[in-house]
Amino acid sequence: MTSAPDRKMSISERAMAAAQRPGEAFAGTAGDDAPYLEGLNEEQRAAVLATEGPVLMLAGAGTGKTRALTTRLAHLLNTGRAQPWQILAVTFTNKAAREMKERIEALVGAHVEGMKWLGTFHSIGAQILRRHAELVGLKSSFTILDADDQTRLAKQVIEAADLDVKRWTGRGLAFVIDGWKNRGLTPEKVPENEAWHFADGRGISLYKAYQARLTTLNAADFGDLLVHNLTIFQNHPDVLEEYQRRFKYMLVDEYQDTNVAQYLWLRLLAQKHKNICCVGDDDQSIYGWRGAEVENILRFEKDFPGATVIRLERNYRSTPSILGAASGLIASNADRLGKTLWTELEEGEKVKVRGVWDGEEEARLIGDDIEAEQMKGRSLSDMAVLVRASFQMRAFEERFNTLGLGYKVVGGPRFYEREESRDALAYLRLIRSPDDDLAFDRIVNKPKRGLGDKALQTLHKIARANDMPLMAASRLALEGDDLAKAARRSLLNFVDTIDRWARDAKDMAPADLAELVLEESGYIEMWKNSKSPQAGGKLDNLKELIQAVSEFDTLEAYLDHVALVSELSESSADGQVWLMTLHAAKGLEFPVVFLPGWEEEIFPSKRSLDENGNAALEEERRLAYVGITRAEESCRISFAANRQVYGRWQAAIPSRFIDELPEEHVEVVSEPGLYGNAASDLASHSAFEGMKLKDDAYYDNPGWRRARAAASSRRAAEPPLIEGRGSTVSVSAPGKSKYKKGQRVFHQKFGYGKISSVEGQKLTVDFEHSGPKKVIDTFVEAA
DNA sequence: CATCCACACCTTTTT
DNA sequence: GGTGTGGATG
Numbered sequence: 001m002t003s004a005p006d007r008k009m010s011i012s013e014r015a016m017a018a019a020q021r022p023g024e025a026f027a028g029t030a031g032d033d034a035p036y037l038e039g040l041n042e043e044q045r046a047a048v049l050a051t052e053g054p055v056l057m058l059a060g061a062g063t064g065k066t067r068a069l070t071t072r073l074a075h076l077l078n079t080g081r082a083q084p085w086q087i088l089a090v091t092f093t094n095k096a097a098r099e100m101k102e103r104i105e106a107l108v109g110a111h112v113e114g115m116k117w118l119g120t121f122h123s124i125g126a127q128i129l130r131r132h133a134e135l136v137g138l139k140s141s142f143t144i145l146d147a148d149d150q151t152r153l154a155k156q157v158i159e160a161a162d163l164d165v166k167r168w169t170g171r172g173l174a175f176v177i178d179g180w181k182n183r184g185l186t187p188e189k190v191p192e193n194e195a196w197h198f199a200d201g202r203g204i205s206l207y208k209a210y211q212a213r214l215t216t217l218n219a220a221d222f223g224d225l226l227v228h229n230l231t232i233f234q235n236h237p238d239v240l241e242e243y244q245r246r247f248k249y250m251l252v253d254e255y256q257d258t259n260v261a262q263y264l265w266l267r268l269l270a271q272k273h274k275n276i277c278c279v280g281d282d283d284q285s286i287y288g289w290r291g292a293e294v295e296n297i298l299r300f301e302k303d304f305p306g307a308t309v310i311r312l313e314r315n316y317r318s319t320p321s322i323l324g325a326a327s328g329l330i331a332s333n334a335d336r337l338g339k340t341l342w343t344e345l346e347e348g349e350k351v352k353v354r355g356v357w358d359g360e361e362e363a364r365l366i367g368d369d370i371e372a373e374q375m376k377g378r379s380l381s382d383m384a385v386l387v388r389a390s391f392q393m394r395a396f397e398e399r400f401n402t403l404g405l406g407y408k409v410v411g412g413p414r415f416y417e418r419e420e421s422r423d424a425l426a427y428l429r430l431i432r433s434p435d436d437d438l439a440f441d442r443i444v445n446k447p448k449r450g451l452g453d454k455a456l457q458t459l460h461k462i463a464r465a466n467d468m469p470l471m472a473a474s475r476l477a478l479e480g481d482d483l484a485k486a487a488r489r490s491l492l493n494f495v496d497t498i499d500r501w502a503r504d505a506k507d508m509a510p511a512d513l514a515e516l517v518l519e520e521s522g523y524i525e526m527w528k529n530s531k532s533p534q535a536g537g538k539l540d541n542l543k544e545l546i547q548a549v550s551e552f553d554t555l556e557a558y559l560d561h562v563a564l565v566s567e568l569s570e571s572s573a574d575g576q577v578w579l580m581t582l583h584a585a586k587g588l589e590f591p592v593v594f595l596p597g598w599e600e601e602i603f604p605s606k607r608s609l610d611e612n613g614n615a616a617l618e619e620e621r622r623l624a625y626v627g628i629t630r631a632e633e634s635c636r637i638s639f640a641a642n643r644q645v646y647g648r649w650q651a652a653i654p655s656r657f658i659d660e661l662p663e664e665h666v667e668v669v670s671e672p673g674l675y676g677n678a679a680s681d682l683a684s685h686s687a688f689e690g691m692k693l694k695d696d697a698y699y700d701n702p703g704w705r706r707a708r709a710a711a712s713s714r715r716a717a718e719p720p721l722i723e724g725r726g727s728t729v730s731v732s733a734p735g736k737s738k739y740k741k742g743q744r745v746f747h748q749k750f751g752y753g754k755i756s757s758v759e760g761q762k763l764t765v766d767f768e769h770s771g772p773k774k775v776i777d778t779f780v781e782a783a
Numbered sequence: 784c785a786t787c788c789a790c791a792c793c794t795t796t797t798t
Numbered sequence: 799g800g801t802g803t804g805g806a807t808g
Contacts, residue, residue, distance in 0.1 A: 093798075122798050147797085222798055289796065391794040411797085452784080564798070583796045605795055623796085646793075647799030 034078060036071055036107060044068040047277075047310045048075050051249070054270075054304035055277040056297075060341045061284065061326070061629035062317025062589065069253065069279055070100060074107035076249055084114030088247040088269065090121050092254040092287075094565050096587060097123075100253070117247070121262050123564045125225035129232075132239055136228045141556070143219040143429055143436045144563035148417070150174045150221045152438060157210045160464075161202065168199045177207050181223025182291025184230050184261035187211055216469060218435040226261045233268050244272035255280035255300075259291035267303065276304065282337050283330050284626050286583060288619045289608070298337065315341045317589050319348030321665045322635050326628040328662030333618045350667040351628065351635045353658055358642040359597075363399035366594050369636065370405060370577055373592060380406060384578035384590040386627050388603040392596065393579055400577065410580035415545075416562050420527070420538040424545055425562060427517050428510075431501045432555055435469040444470075447526035449494060455487040471495070497521070510558050511550035518542060582627045593631035598624075598639040599652035624657045637661075651747070738777070739763060745780040752783055 037045055047057050047068045059065035073089060076082050091097045097119050105112040117124060126144060133140040145153065154177065155170030176198045180190050187208040195204040214220060220228060233240040250270055252258070255278035258266070270276040278300060285294045301307050315323055323341050330336070356362045370383055385396055393409060400407045415421055423446060426439035433439075445451040462482070463473035474495050477483055483491065497520070505513050518524045524542060527535045552558035578590065597603055604620035612619075628635055639654045739745065743755045745765060753767035763777050 120798065225798085286796075290798085389795045448784085581796065602794095608795065644799080 034075070036074055036078075040064075040068065040071065041314055043310055043312050043314070044071070047312070048072045050277075050308045050310065051076060051079075051081060052275060054274055054300075054307040056255075056300045056304075056307050056309045057277060057279040057312065058309065058337060058339060059279055059281055059312040060315060060339055061281065061626070062315045063312035063341070064314075064316055065279055065281075065312060066100065066103065066587075068312065069251065069277075070103040070107060072277065073100075073104050073251065077108050077111055082248045084111050085116050086246060086248040087115060087117060087251065088124070088249070089115065089118040089251045090124060090253065090266075092120065092257050093587075094120055094123075096120075096253055099587075120564065121258075121265070122222060122225050123560075125229050125265070126220075126560060126564060128243070129220065129225055129228050132232050132236075135232045135236060135239070137215045138220065138228075139218050139433075139435075141218065141433050143217070143433045143439070144225070144560065145214075145219050145221045145438070146417075146563060147174070147222075148422070149219075149438045153213055153217075154210060157206055157213060158199075161199075161206060161209065163199055163202070173198055173203075173206055173210070176203055177210060178223055179291065180207065181221075181227050182259040182261055184227060184264045186227060186231060216435065216467065217437050218433050218469075219438070223261070226265055230261065230264055230268070233265075240268060241272070243269055248273050248275060250276040252276070252278045253280075254284075256282050256285035256294055256297045257287045257292045258296050260293060260296075261291075263293065263296045270304075274304065282335075283333070283339075283622055284586060286586065286619060286623050286626060288612070288615065294335065298335075311339055313339050313341050315343040316345075317632050318343065318629060319345050319633060321348050321350045322628060322631050322633075324665040325351040325635070325661050326625050328665065329628065329657060329660050330621065330625040332660050333621055335618060349634055351637065351661065351665055352667050352669055353661070354636065354638040354669045355654065356638060356640050358640050359395050359644060362596050362638050362640050363395040366396070366596060366636075366638070367399045367403050367405065369594070371403065378592065380575050380577045381408075382590060383592040383594070384580065384585065384588075384630065385594045385596065386580060386582050386585045386630065388582060388597055388605060388623070390581055392602070396579055396596075400579075406576040407579050408576040410578060411584040415541070418538075418541060420541050421545055423523065424514065424518060424542060425559070427521060427523070428514060428555060428559060430471070430498060431505055431513075431517070432559060434471040434498070434502070437463070437470045440470045443521075443523075444494065447522045450486055450490045451494070452487075455483060455491065458482050459491075471498070505555055509550070510552055510555040511546055513555065514546050514549045518546070582623050585630050586626055589630055589632055591632045592634045593627070593636070595624075595627045595635065595637045596639075597643075598637050598655040598658055599643065600655055601650075601652070602643070603655050603657070621657060621660075624655075739780070739782070744783045746783040747780045 037048065040048065041064070044064055044067065047055070048071045051072075057065070057068065059068070073087065076087060077084060089100065091100060101112055101115070101118055104115070104118075112118075116127075119127075129136075129138075129142075130140045133142055151170040151174045153170075154173040155165065158165055158168050158170060158173060179197075180194075187204055190204050190207065192204070195201045197203045199206060214224065233243075247269055250266070250273075252266060257280075266276065266278075278297070280297045282294055282297050285292060285297075288294070301309065318326075320343055323343055327341060354365070356365060366385060370380070373383060374380060387393055387396075390411075397407065397409070416425070423443055426436075426442040429436045429439040430443065441456075444456070459470055459473050459477055462468075462477055462480075463470050466473065466476065468476070474491055478488065478492055478495065501513070501517055501520075504516065508516075524539065527538050527542070530538075549558050552561065578588075600606075603624070604617055608616040608620060628637075637658065639658065640652055643650050643652050739755055739758060741755055741758055744752065745755060745763075746752055747765065747767065751767060753765040755763050756766050757764040758777075763780065765780065
């Protein structure tokens, strides 16, 4: 059980925490009746007490997973089974790591400080790599590259290989390399036949070149943090053994999201003590696109014979309606371990499904709902709007702004991805690691120092000829006479200044250094003189950045933090509605949850389906499951008939996921006639009988009347149910269309077109002006 | 070196 | 629809 970012511990948890005076807890008397075990259910308790040997904890949504998990850690510490630094606890996200830390702290107090090995895979991987960097040809001061740096570097590699940069993008190469790294593959280990994944068979050699560049730059990308670990463990058994011995107990959260590299890493480390506890929920695996392998969790028992499997199925979060809807939906997935969530909570309101005319109306109605809830005394921070993709957020932000509703976007544009942040960081990076060419390139002439293209080209040439970093090449260039006089003076000044800062850095607080650098470099001056309207904001951000640095003791710690965390700490928000993607919402819960945009092509995402077919569809469905199960009391799904994408109007049809919701847990509040006979058919359904037709004055326009007319002319034509599991909601109504392939039709928004295929009531029409689109037949008329 | 314009790409999700 | 990049131009 986890909670919204700003939610406090429950009262019982606080009581437990208070009862647990840190010092006394370590007296060693804690046994099976320790106070912190109170209030756990049988399965949770089993998960805490099964300390020895491999354990797989299958924890459904809202079943008190985090509580079981943190109690387990507290138990290990309290019973003296392990010292804080002998426990490896890995999570997938920084948010999860932070939360776990806080909750353990509440249980065992300051002892959490000793838990040096609690963190994300990447941060722990980085820690280990710093200690043994030289074993893979790096210095321990190596820079961690973010996605942007990675792409630039990949692009440089492609350019150096004389390939067409238009055809083979840096992003593309970075993507392929990432895929290999996710599977734990160094260039040597990539199967030959996969060279074709990029640039007509040159994939592997480009990967090699890319790695060589990284070594020269003394840098590691995200994937390297783990792959280098694997290389070190495999080539240096003594190092591996050191860690195997150290980690007496291991704990892995969100195991369903681990990729192959992470899996190998865990397996190597667990070999000695085998006390590994993996927690996960196969139904919440939503990171397949990033290399996560659900198989890892599905085959745990094979990997660790004799594993104890514990299922947490009692849900403390949601009402039976919400659970029922979610369970019914996820039942359509074939590839799952399967579990049955149950709850003792009261029935509560049904999951509401609402169809609306367009995205604007959707945002307006959700805004209204939020205000209505607020009137009833509900706090804004108890409500969340969860979207599939971030571009969907804009409609809501605009609406909330007009209403004056406070909202908080989680995971929006990232602070450290902004231009000024990256520039400032580049200065700091170059000071710490002079080999960091990406940083050098970024700031050598920013602000302008008269080191233009000409000078830079010369430097790059020298660097390439001698296979050295740009900083070293600069020194060399200053000895030779390849540079123009002005450039030479300027470069000398630049190099000297960097050197001086590097000396200063040794005995200076990092925040002071940052301030000094930004001032002396003229960087702040540059923005002050800028006429750009954003300059003010940028200066503010720079101040904020310096403020952030001041929370760290060393420059290193700060730079690592930035690379691995990439967000400023979330300030808690009362009086603000949450707005975030479904991915960002995993692990959170809210009394009221809005799930807009449930339309084919958006959710499930077309792009995802195009790339990965059925596997992707199942992942999208799990994402829907995650969304619904975030809700405690009220869950409101909506879809629009029309939506603007890229500024073009698109007809949309309701998501197949809506059809898959079990009818008995759902209440449909679609505007009547919206989907032609679909909605009216629903009205004839037992569950929806007597549904009041709303006054439709609002919809009194020609297009609408046409749609209505078409709808009523075919009322009760076809049964609305998709066959299969008896009672499911059907909104997209696969009835039979009166239109035929090849027929010419007119559509209110798209104009004239010819039908290219008919599938139930869904037509694919080749419109003369807007190209092929899928539309519901009630929206067109014969032309 | 600054500014303009054409164009491509975008709208999946993140360490 | 907006934004960001890269090339051409003054």
